[in-house]
Amino acid sequence: MKPKRALLIVDMQNDFCPGGALGVKQGDKIIPKINKYIKTFSQNKLPIFASRDWHPKETRHFKKFGGVWPVHCVQKTKGAAFHPKLKLPKDSILLYKGMDPGQDSYSVFQAEDAFANGFMQLLKKLGIQEIYIAGLATDYCVKYTAMDAINKGFKIKILVDAIKGVNLKPNDSKEALDFLTKVGAKKLILKQLEDELCS
Numbered sequence: 001m002k003p004k005r006a007l008l009i010v011d012m013q014n015d016f017c018p019g020g021a022l023g024v025k026q027g028d029k030i031i032p033k034i035n036k037y038i039k040t041f042s043q044n045k046l047p048i049f050a051s052r053d054w055h056p057k058e059t060r061h062f063k064k065f066g067g068v069w070p071v072h073c074v075q076k077t078k079g080a081a082f083h084p085k086l087k088l089p090k091d092s093i094l095l096y097k098g099m100d101p102g103q104d105s106y107s108v109f110q111a112e113d114a115f116a117n118g119f120m121q122l123l124k125k126l127g128i129q130e131i132y133i134a135g136l137a138t139d140y141c142v143k144y145t146a147m148d149a150i151n152k153g154f155k156i157k158i159l160v161d162a163i164k165g166v167n168l169k170p171n172d173s174k175e176a177l178d179f180l181t182k183v184g185a186k187k188l189i190l191k192q193l194e195d196e197l198c199s
């Protein structure tokens with residue numbers, strides 16, 4: 001029996017795209033590809049999750065309160081909104097993370113939906129066994145989410161043509177991907193997806 005799959009789009013928000021408070025270089029360039037993944041998952045009637053960094057004004061995640069990051073993705077601001085080119089279907093499941101002012105919350109497993117259902121709880125309810133991950137950023141939220149997923153027993157596919165990294169150090173994204181494949185994640189590109197979904 002084939003495992004039940006879901007697509008997870010991580011933090012495709014204005015502040016993480018060029019021009020945003022914490023813009024990932026070429027972060028917006030992956031959006032057309034993500035939209036194609038969205039279309040394929042929709043056509044196959046598979047669930048689509050989209051996470052958002054959703055910080056309070058004061059959190060120790062920000063540099064001015066002791067963290068490492070400039071202020072970004074503050075709740076209900078334009079920076080926290082999804083990038084306007086992202087074509088999320090109406091029935092996507094939206095997840096919010098980073099609300100706790102005492103935590104960085106890089107992993108989507110620390111996120112919840114609008115009704116306070118945790119990501120893990122939602123995956124269990126839908127019977128998901130395999131998660132396909134796209135979005136930002138390879139070396140932070142994608143990495144920590146994939147690590148958590150593997151530790152919790154999920155299969156992970158990293159959509160390598162639909163992710164981008166921050167690269168505070170130039171090799172951070174490459175090292176993140178090398179590490180994830182070592183612990184069991186598989187890399188995938190769009191043209192391999194149809195075969196995957198038909199297998």
Ligand SMILES: [Zn+2]
Pocket residue numbers: 053055061069072073098
């Ligand atoms: Zn953040």
